[in-house]
Amino acid sequence: xxxxxFPDAITIIMVIMVVFIILTWLIPAGEYExxxxxxxxxxxxxxxxxxxxxxxxxxxxxxxxxxxxxSAAQIIGFCFLVGGAFGILNRTGAIDAGLNSVINYSKNHQxxxxxILVLLMIAFSVCGATFGMSESVLxxxxxxxxxxxxxxxxxxxxxxxxxxxAGVGFAGALTNPFTVGIAQGIAExxxxxxxxxxxxxxxxxxxxAIVYVLVYAKRIEKDPTKSPxxxxxxxxxxxxxxxxxQLDLTFTFKRKLILILLLVSLLVIVIGSNKWSWYINEISxxxxxxxxxxxxxxxxxxxxxxKAFISGAKDxxxxxxxxxxxxxxxxxxxxxxxxxxxxxxxxxxTEGLPKIVSVQxxxxxxxxxxxxxxxxxxxxxxxxxxxxxxxxxxxxxRQTAVLCxxxxxxxxxxxxxxxxxxxxxxxxxxxxYNKWVKWLYPLIIIFVIFVLLLLIPPVIMFNYN
Numbered sequence: 001x002x003x004x005x006f007p008d009a010i011t012i013i014m015v016i017m018v019v020f021i022i023l024t025w026l027i028p029a030g031e032y033e034x035x036x037x038x039x040x041x042x043x044x045x046x047x048x049x050x051x052x053x054x055x056x057x058x059x060x061x062x063x064x065x066x067x068x069x070x071s072a073a074q075i076i077g078f079c080f081l082v083g084g085a086f087g088i089l090n091r092t093g094a095i096d097a098g099l100n101s102v103i104n105y106s107k108n109h110q111x112x113x114x115x116i117l118v119l120l121m122i123a124f125s126v127c128g129a130t131f132g133m134s135e136s137v138l139x140x141x142x143x144x145x146x147x148x149x150x151x152x153x154x155x156x157x158x159x160x161x162x163x164x165x166a167g168v169g170f171a172g173a174l175t176n177p178f179t180v181g182i183a184q185g186i187a188e189x190x191x192x193x194x195x196x197x198x199x200x201x202x203x204x205x206x207x208x209a210i211v212y213v214l215v216y217a218k219r220i221e222k223d224p225t226k227s228p229x230x231x232x233x234x235x236x237x238x239x240x241x242x243x244x245x246q247l248d249l250t251f252t253f254k255r256k257l258i259l260i261l262l263l264v265s266l267l268v269i270v271i272g273s274n275k276w277s278w279y280i281n282e283i284s285x286x287x288x289x290x291x292x293x294x295x296x297x298x299x300x301x302x303x304x305x306x307k308a309f310i311s312g313a314k315d316x317x318x319x320x321x322x323x324x325x326x327x328x329x330x331x332x333x334x335x336x337x338x339x340x341x342x343x344x345x346x347x348x349x350t351e352g353l354p355k356i357v358s359v360q361x362x363x364x365x366x367x368x369x370x371x372x373x374x375x376x377x378x379x380x381x382x383x384x385x386x387x388x389x390x391x392x393x394x395x396x397x398r399q400t401a402v403l404c405x406x407x408x409x410x411x412x413x414x415x416x417x418x419x420x421x422x423x424x425x426x427x428x429x430x431x432x433y434n435k436w437v438k439w440l441y442p443l444i445i446i447f448v449i450f451v452l453l454l455l456i457p458p459v460i461m462f463n464y465n
Contacts (some may be wrong), residue, residue: 007172009426009433010317011106012417013325017061024336025055030341032411037186043385048344068328072420075135076320078280079424080313085121085291085429086142088305089313092298094258095143097251099150113151117217118210120144120198121165125206128169128410131274132376134421136283138319139269141428149237153217154227156439160213163425164414164440168209170376171410171447172202179406182380187388194399201407201454205447212443228435236430241427258294265290272393319427323420330418333372342369343383347390355459359404360396360452362387366408367448374419376409400458411447 069076089095105112113171124140127133145158173180173190184191220227227233265286272278272286295305333339346365350358366383373379383405391401413419417433426436 006427009322009423010325012433013329014422016417017064017325017329017332018331020336021056021061024332024338027336028341029053029337030344031337032343032386033197037381042186042381043343043383045386045389048340051337053317054335056332060332064328065325065330066328067331068326069324071331072324072327075282075321075420075424078135078284079138079316079319079323079428081284082139082287083142083231083316084309084313085287087308087310087315088180088291088295088300089258089262090305090312091300091308092255092258092294094255094262094294095146095235097255098259099146101251102147102150114214114217116147116151117157117161117214120161120208121213122206124162124165125169125172125202125209127270127352128166129172129174129176129202130356132170132173132178132272133166133273134170134178134376135280136269137163138421138428139283140266141425145429149233152221152224154220154224154233155229155236155431156227156436157213157217157220158417159425159429159431160209163422164209165206167410167414169202170413171407172198172205173406174198174202175408176376176406178401179314179380179409181379183384183402183405184399186384187402189398189402190296194402197458198403201451204450204454208446208450209443210220212446217438228439229431232430232432237271254297255262259292260299261293262463280392280435283292299373316428318334319424322423326418326420326423330372330374339369339372339382342372343386347386350390350394355396355458356379357392359396359400359459362390362401362404363408363455364448366405370409370412371416371418374413374416375423376406376413380405386446396459400455403455403458407451411444411451415444 028050029052030048030050032043033049035044036042068437074316086095089172124133124137140162144161145155148158148161149155170176170179174195175181180198181191184193224230267277268286269283272282276282293307295308300308346362349365350361353361365378369383370379373382383399387405388398389400391398414422415437417423423433426433
């Protein structure tokens with residue numbers, strides 16, 4: 001009996017493109033007028049109006065990929081450059097030698113393995129909650145996946161350490177400038193106010209994620225074949241072992257120095273993103289510098305350095321393609337003018353509903369809308385000008401409306417196929433989308449249940465301002 005084959009990420013995205021095309025024929029076209037807030041386009045409340053329908057067709061389907069690549073050019077270039085820099089690091093053997101040391105250490109300290117997972121997940125969750133780590137998590141996937149495998153886990157644990165934890169922090173969002181900062185500014189509430197209750201939410205969501213990952217990690221620790229990516233990781237390990245057998249993995253001074261520079265670079269990313277508003281350009285420059293310095297320290301020839309860079313960039317081709325195609329999805333929805341109609345439908349649905357139900361529906365709607373607008377800042381600019389006055393009419397605080405937005409955006413972003421970051425992370429980790437969804441959806445359901453409960457106190461127990 002042959003195993004059932006599931007579609008890959010590109011096939012899934014192309015199918016969703018076709019679905020979006022069909023939706024532009026079924027959903028009436030409508031738009032909001034836009035104003036300006038601190039240089040950003042924001043929706044003007046009560047400005048929704050129907051417009052001439054612009055259903056998308058075969059030509060839109062064929063041009064969406066190239067438009068997506070143009071729209072995502074910066075992040076795709078980021079993937080190639082950082083991938084190339086890691087290619088140089090891998091050529092020095094510093095990362096493999098460091099992981100080999102971790103393996104030897106963990107054999108004698110089994111309990112420390114679990115604490116490594118816990119502490120790293122807390123660290124990444126803090127990054128997501130404070131300065132909104134998102135695209136930069138792509139860098140860390142190339143470290144946390146090999147680390148998890150070296151500890152005896154799998155690549156799903158690897159992306160959970162960084163991507164899942166950062167996503168949970170993004171949902172808790174204590175001082176995330178890209179979600180809470182923009183949303184509160186538009187809603188006209190004090191910047192980063194209400195952090196006390198958000199801190200409680202962040203702790204609960206982070207704790208749930210850690211427990212979920214630990215339970216899974218212990219299960220596959222006992223029986224690795226229970227991992228949904230067992231065969232994929234087995235092939236990865238075999239390939240890496242063949243490479244490592246050709247290398248001397250002695251943890252020399254040069255390799256230790258290169259690894260220290262890598263760790264310093266990661267720390268600089270956190271500080272730079274938080275204090276100096278670093279983004280893709282600055283982080284790319286940092287890793288290019290790291291690659292060059294590593295080549296000099298390890299005394300690689302120019303030819304060896306270039307070959308290693310090309311090899312590393314080549315590994316990111318699939319991630320780049322997937323990110324570009326995911327952006328193409330959103331272009332179809334935008335050109336088809338269906339997003340405004342979906343947003344306007346929220347207002348009519350919430351009329352007459354009890355306050356608690358209305359708030360919970362706002363959260364669920366934000367999650368659904370996230371499928372079409374996965375950008376946190378973009379969704380804030382689109383929905384908060386409407387959600388803020390809507391919350392006034394519903395008799396709830398604007399702070400509660402911000403909560404609905406930030407959690408709807410953060411939680412669902414970890415699973416939707418229209419998110420370039422999500423699909424890029426899975427491509428880098430070589431995890432099929434269907435396996436990720438199957439593993440993650442129970443956790444998403446748990447998150448949704450807890451969020452629906454956590455939205456009740458701001459409505460009935462105290463005036464959340």
